[in-house]
Structures are given as C-alpha cells and as structure tokens.
Amino acid sequence: MAEEKEVTIYDIAKHLNLSAATVSRGLKGSTLINKNTRKKINEAAKELGYRSNTFASNLRSRQSHTLGVLTPRLNSHFVSAALAGMEDVASREGYRLIIAQSLEDVEKEKSNVQSMFNSRVDGLLVSLAANTENLDHFEPFFNRKIPVVFFDRVGQHPDSTSVVIDNFAAAYQVTQHLIEQGCTRILHLGGNLLRNVYNDRLKGFKQALKEHNLPLPAKFHQISNLSGDAGVQAADWILSLPVDKRPDGVFSANDTAAVFCMLRLKAAGIKIPNDIAFAGFNNDPISVVIEPNLTTIDYSGYNIGQTAAKNLINHLKGSIDIYMTDIISLRSDLIIRGSSLRKPPVG
Amino acid sequence: MAEEKEVTIYDIAKHLNLSAATVSRGLKGSTLINKNTRKKINEAAKELGYRSNTFASNLRSRQSHTLGVLTPRLNSHFVSAALAGMEDVASREGYRLIIAQSLEDVEKEKSNVQSMFNSRVDGLLVSLAANTENLDHFEPFFNRKIPVVFFDRVGQHPDSTSVVIDNFAAAYQVTQHLIEQGCTRILHLGGNLLRNVYNDRLKGFKQALKEHNLPLPAKFHQISNLSGDAGVQAADWILSLPVDKRPDGVFSANDTAAVFCMLRLKAAGIKIPNDIAFAGFNNDPISVVIEPNLTTIDYSGYNIGQTAAKNLINHLKGSIDIYMTDIISLRSDLIIRGSSLRKPPVG
DNA sequence: TTGTAAGCGTTATCAT
DNA sequence: ATGATAACGCTTACAA
Numbered sequence A, B: 001m002a003e004e005k006e007v008t009i010y011d012i013a014k015h016l017n018l019s020a021a022t023v024s025r026g027l028k029g030s031t032l033i034n035k036n037t038r039k040k041i042n043e044a045a046k047e048l049g050y051r052s053n054t055f056a057s058n059l060r061s062r063q064s065h066t067l068g069v070l071t072p073r074l075n076s077h078f079v080s081a082a083l084a085g086m087e088d089v090a091s092r093e094g095y096r097l098i099i100a101q102s103l104e105d106v107e108k109e110k111s112n113v114q115s116m117f118n119s120r121v122d123g124l125l126v127s128l129a130a131n132t133e134n135l136d137h138f139e140p141f142f143n144r145k146i147p148v149v150f151f152d153r154v155g156q157h158p159d160s161t162s163v164v165i166d167n168f169a170a171a172y173q174v175t176q177h178l179i180e181q182g183c184t185r186i187l188h189l190g191g192n193l194l195r196n197v198y199n200d201r202l203k204g205f206k207q208a209l210k211e212h213n214l215p216l217p218a219k220f221h222q223i224s225n226l227s228g229d230a231g232v233q234a235a236d237w238i239l240s241l242p243v244d245k246r247p248d249g250v251f252s253a254n255d256t257a258a259v260f261c262m263l264r265l266k267a268a269g270i271k272i273p274n275d276i277a278f279a280g281f282n283n284d285p286i287s288v289v290i291e292p293n294l295t296t297i298d299y300s301g302y303n304i305g306q307t308a309a310k311n312l313i314n315h316l317k318g319s320i321d322i323y324m325t326d327i328i329s330l331r332s333d334l335i336i337r338g339s340s341l342r343k344p345p346v347g
Numbered sequence C: 001t002t003g004t005a006a007g008c009g010t011t012a013t014c015a016t
Numbered sequence D: 001a002t003g004a005t006a007a008c009g010c011t012t013a014c015a016a
Helices: A009-016 A020-028 A035-048 A054-061 A077-092 A106-118 A136-143 A167-180 A196-211 A228-240 A255-267 A301-316 B009-016 B020-028 B035-048 B054-061 B077-092 B106-118 B136-143 B167-180 B196-211 B228-240 B255-267 B301-316
Strands: A066-071 A096-101 A123-126 A148-151 A160-165 A186-190 A221-223 A249-252 A277-279 A296-299 A327-330 A332-335 B066-071 B096-101 B123-126 B148-151 B160-165 B186-190 B221-223 B249-252 B277-279 B296-299 B327-330 B332-335
Touching: A009 A020, A009 A035, A020 A035, A054 B054, A066 A077, A066 A106, A066 A301, A077 A096, A077 A301, A077 B096, A096 A106, A096 B077, A096 B096, A106 A136, A123 A136, A123 A301, A136 A148, A148 A301, A160 A167, A160 A301, A167 A186, A167 A196, A167 A249, A167 A277, A167 A296, A167 A332, A186 A196, A186 A228, A186 A255, A196 A221, A228 A255, A249 A255, A255 A277, A296 A301, A301 A327, B009 B020, B009 B035, B020 B035, B066 B077, B066 B106, B066 B301, B077 B096, B077 B301, B096 B106, B106 B136, B123 B136, B123 B301, B136 B148, B148 B301, B160 B167, B160 B301, B167 B186, B167 B196, B167 B249, B167 B277, B167 B296, B167 B332, B186 B196, B186 B228, B186 B255, B196 B221, B228 B255, B249 B255, B255 B277, B296 B301, B301 B327
Parallel strands: A066 A096, A066 A123, A123 A148, A148 A160, A160 A327, A186 A221, A186 A249, A249 A277, B066 B096, B066 B123, B123 B148, B148 B160, B160 B327, B186 B221, B186 B249, B249 B277
Antiparallel strands: A296 A332, B296 B332
C-alpha cells in the first residue's frame, strides 16, 4: 500500500521499454512525441504512482515555476482577496506561490526579498511595506531581469509594472461627495506619503478642495499608521478643538482609522453625519458594522491579484513584455452609506 | 555589476584551493571542519556573491526544508496571527513556508494537499475546512510518515498531533457567564459539527446549561456557516418569535455571526444586553466596533502557530516524536464586555 | 580535518 | 519520433 521507493521516469521507461528522455517528453506534453506513446506514458505514470520531482526538474531547467508574493499583512480583506486571485491564475498556469508578510516593516521586507531571491522564484508580486523608502533591496531581481510586478502599494522602477486603482480619482470622488453633502472643513487622515496609495489619495483630496475653493486648515492633514489607535487619537484631537474650529467632515485613507475615530466621537456625543460626516477607503467588513455604516471606496482585490499574476506569468512565458507597461489601473467605486449622507442622493 | 553566471561551491572551492565537499561542509556549519577554513569559506561566499541552490540541495538531501500550511482562509485575525507565529519559528530554524487557503471548501483542500505532496514538503500544518468529512486525502502523508500537525480545527489520526485551545472549557465559561448575568433561555449559534471547534463549543454550552438545570428549547441550537448573513438570519428568526418565546441570551461560536445578529436586532429595537445578552468567540477586531462591545473568548493565534510549527520542526529534527503526543492545549480567556454585562462583575 | 567520487531525478543536446 | 549521454549543483559515504 504505502510505497517506500520513489518512482522515477526511469521506472516508467523500463516499464514501457522506452528511454527516460521520451518519458520526460511524454510527461510534459512535448510536441515531438507520438500521441499514442504519450498516452501510454501517462497511464504507466499513474499506475506506478509516479510524482514528478520538482527539485530535479527545477535544477535542470533552471526554472522554479514559483512566484514570490510580498504583502504588508495577510490579515486584510484586500490582501486575502488579492492572494486568492493570484492563486487562481497561478495554479491554472502551473505556477506555485510563496507568500510572505512584512508586517509593515521594511527590515522584514528586505529579509523576505532576500529569501525569495535565494528561493530562486521566477518572479515577484509585491505590495510595499508602509515605511519602505527605496527599492534598493530589489536590485538583485532587477539586475538579473527577474520580473517584478507591484500591486496596490507600488514602487517606481523602469524594470517593473504596477497594478493599481486610480487613488487620485477615487479620493477626489470621495471628497467631492463630502463637499456635496455640505462639508467645508474636511479633515484628512492619511498614511505614509512614501506609499503611492496615500500620496495619491491626499492629492485627490486636495484637488477637490481646490476646485471648490475650500481651504485646507492647518493640521487638517494628519499622517499616521491608520490603525484603530490612530483613529482614536484623531478623535481626541478633534474634541480638543473649540467647537467652531472642528472639522465638519473626515476623509480617512482607510476604514479602520475612520471607524475607531467615529466610535470615540460618538461616545463624546458627536452626531454622525450631521456634526461630522465620515468617509473611509477599502470597503473593509467593519465599514458595515459601525453605525451609521461607513461611506467608502470599494475595489476588487481579487481582480488586482489576478491581473498582477496574469501579467507576470505572461511575461515569463514570453507573450508580453511587462517592461513595456508602466501602470495598469483597475476600477474602483464610491459606496455611499449613512456616515456621510445628509440629504438624499442627487437625482 | 550584475552577475550573469551563478556562483557555485566549486567556484568557492577553486578560489580557496579547497574541495567542493569542504566548502559544502563549511557553508552548513558542519562540526567536522576547521573554524578558520569555515570563516574563509563564508567570506569567499559573500565576496563572490554565492547563493545556495536549494534545488540541488533538496534533490540531493531529499529534504525540502519546506513546511506546507493549509488554512481555511487567510483573511482572518486568527489565521494571520498563526501564520506569523509559524513563520517566526520556521525561519529561525531554516524552514520555508508554503501557504494555501481552502476557502472552506474540502475539494480545494484536497487539491491543496495534493499540491503540497507533490511539492515534497517535509511536513504539514493544517487547519481543516468547514466541510471536511474525513482525512483520506492526507493518506499520502500518513503512509510515508510525513508528519502532519493540526491546529485549531483539528482532525483525529493516530499519526498526528493537534494544537488547540480547550473549546469545551471556554464555551462552558462563556455560558456560565451568561447564566450569571441572568440568562435562562440561551440560543447557541454554532458551526458545522464536523469541526472540533464547533462541536466542543456546543458541548461546553450544553454542559453549563445542564449544571444549572436550564433547558435547551427546541431550535435553540442552530447550525450555519457563521457568516454575517447567518447572523442576520438568526436575528430574523428571533424576531419572528413571540416576545415571551425569544432567547434572553445568545452565545455565538464566532464573533461575525454574533455582531451581525446584534446589528439586526438593534435595528428592530431590541436592547442589548438587557433584552438579549450576547457573547461571541475569537476576539475578532469587529468585536470592539459593535456597540455595545462584544463579550468573547480571546486566544493567541500567534502562540498556536508557534507551538504547532515548533513541534513539527522538532519532530523533523528528531528531538521529539509527535506521534507520541495526541493533543497540545493552549490557554484562552474570557473577555467580558458590554454586550453581556447586566450587572457589575462579581467581587 | 579534508578530499574523492558517486549519484539525487530531471532535461538539454546531439544523434539516429 | 526516440535514444544516448551529459550536465544541473549539491551532499555524503568512504578514503586519506
């Protein structure tokens, strides 16, 4: 029952009176092989309980058929969906995934990159840690022309492609919506500006203010790690202001900070959305737990993951050249909920 | 700058006038090597830009130094923490992790197991999908004595170890608490009883009722996938009952179902905890977003992950034999919050 | 403590 | 369409 000895292509070859080379070709579905012998080989393989030895194959072919995925954290609606999307296309194309999380720490990210490099992954799918300042640690990949595709939190490098949403436009849309709801003093809770996602959201926010001739009062753009604690601190800051100096709207670059900020303000008697309207970003599950539900931007991690992986694999297979493509942008949607809705939707 | 040719141990050997064997030993920190030559080898390796070829190493040594991790889903507070714990000990011990998610589907789990097997992982860390009925798909591992350690959602097999918390005791404690708060008609929202976690929680729940001579009214144990929707459905069912037939307490086997059930009931005017007290399980982040905050059971995914990985690796290194150990149980804590607190804590 | 040499299981190259 | 043979880069008896 339990086989002790590993079955190799030589066993199959012997079994069928063929050479190992032919068996190898048969197993891989090479074109230059007789259809009939291929069938025989596959049958024999199954019968003998053969399993391909990827180490030998990788060693000889100098390909690992493995993609490395670097994420800030696994514990996220978006990342988990992106991974599922990547896994979907990768497994369909015969690629394996190695997944690592930096926990938002650039040092951990560096060691992950190093580890991926030593694992000889065929390519990398990367979403950067919050505090990554440059892409030097990816040089081993760029140097050897091992393709790198960034997704969501992307980096700028001539030898890579990025898959993103239009964070500028989405933030602009959110801010526009808040303004339409009558907000004139909007506080922006932002993340580290090293990351495109936060930088672009800030720009979109500012652009909308500008077009409506609204000022950005001092300290009305705050940078934090956008954690729940950061949200609470922002709330405390708001509460410390004289009532007429307080914001009448908050646009947070993620849902977590928005939600915990709301909780604290509610506890202090602030009415949402009438005293202060709120909008977040990500459409995280908590956005429909908070009361009132949080207005936010929804976008598909699954699609982003699929797109990133598909482009990487197509590049590896030679059908496209990602070095030609700079940025691929996918759609996102504003979801209006009670936290910002002061009057019925226009129209 | 960019090296085109891979550096091998032969290059190092030539560089130092040594044999490849010595270099290999030096790199691995073998005991039977001169301290001085080892230092020289490591220096030369760094200087020449050597990176070990794991394929060759794995092929030759018949060890992958890779652990497979099967989870129901990545997108979870608990799982993410467990993975971080596993990664911590694995990387310290020189092991790599391959991570897969079944998305609660046994078919996907089967294909993941198969894929791990073909990848020749040295061992498996497994948390089962909701609907997995038996462990037949793990037979290739058991047959070849490739160690399998289950965590959280565990399976029964003589050739494996399980790392869990005492779900029975935790559920008993939760129920006891609800009873102390005056609940006499407690509804239990449970998961698939194929899974130990849900089965044991049900048993602990029943035991507490029994010891207090409380009945379990018909339909007061409901099984679902414990999603938010399931919570909403449970709420609708409660609302469909005559007021005097309704539960005065709900113990949900996870926080998600509890929270969405609460939201619906609150919208219908039910007061929590006075009309109905609530308790969940997991200490998920949403448990502190819902108002009132949710009483729940907290336990450390990080510790469970560490423990599971440590045991697996120790077994692989021969220092322990996991086949001797049946179950390792870690601590959990009841966290009492507003959703269940009708009177000040005793004492 | 170090060297020699065989071989892990596959694929690439060159023949046939 | 198939076969023979030589790598791929490393580990490990065994020898020295």
